[in-house]
Amino acid sequence: VTNADKGVIDVESMHRRIEKAVQRGNQVLASGAMLFQQKAEMFPGSSFVVGFDTYRRILDAKYYAPAGCLDGSSPVQQREWTLNALRQLHSCRVQFVVAGRMDSGDFKTIVTHPIMDLPQDLAGMFRELPDFRNDISSTALRQKSLDTVPVL
Structure with missing residues (x-):
C-alpha cells in the first residue's frame, strides 16, 4: 500500500x-490506491474518516496541479484545480468525516479552522466528527503500540 x-x-x-x-x-x-480520487472511483459512495491534517492535504492544490505547473501558478488557478478535483470526488458521492487534531499548538477542526471557502455544491462533502479529541497522531499511536509489543 x-x-x-x-x-x-x-x-x-x-x-x-x-x-x-x-x-x-x-x-x-x-487498497493500493494512493490518492483519494482513486479511492473514490474504486469505492463510490464511501465515507472516509480523516484527521485535520489529511483534510488540509485534500484541499492542497499540489495534488491536483498538472505536472510542472504548480510553481508560478496563481492562487486563483490553484483554487480552480482543487475545486475541479473536489467536483470529481463529489461525482463519486464520497464524503469526508474530519476529526480535529492538534496543530501548531492549537486544536483545529474544520469549524474552527476551515482551509478553504467551498462553494455550496461542495460544502457538504466535509463533516466534522463532533466531540472527538485525541491529541496524538495515528503514526504516534502505532509507534506507541509497537513499543509495548514484547519481542520474542
Whole structure:
C-alpha cells in the first residue's frame, strides 16, 4: 500500500493495522490506491474518516496541479484545480468525516479552522466528527503500540 506523502507501507505493518481495527469490531477495506480520487472511483459512495491534517492535504492544490505547473501558478488557478478535483470526488458521492487534531499548538477542526471557502455544491462533502479529541497522531499511536509489543 502506498501513501501519497508517506511512501510505501509494508505488508506486515498493514496487517497489524488491519488486525487492530478488526479486533475492535470494525470492517476494513484496504487498497493500493494512493490518492483519494482513486479511492473514490474504486469505492463510490464511501465515507472516509480523516484527521485535520489529511483534510488540509485534500484541499492542497499540489495534488491536483498538472505536472510542472504548480510553481508560478496563481492562487486563483490553484483554487480552480482543487475545486475541479473536489467536483470529481463529489461525482463519486464520497464524503469526508474530519476529526480535529492538534496543530501548531492549537486544536483545529474544520469549524474552527476551515482551509478553504467551498462553494455550496461542495460544502457538504466535509463533516466534522463532533466531540472527538485525541491529541496524538495515528503514526504516534502505532509507534506507541509497537513499543509495548514484547519481542520474542
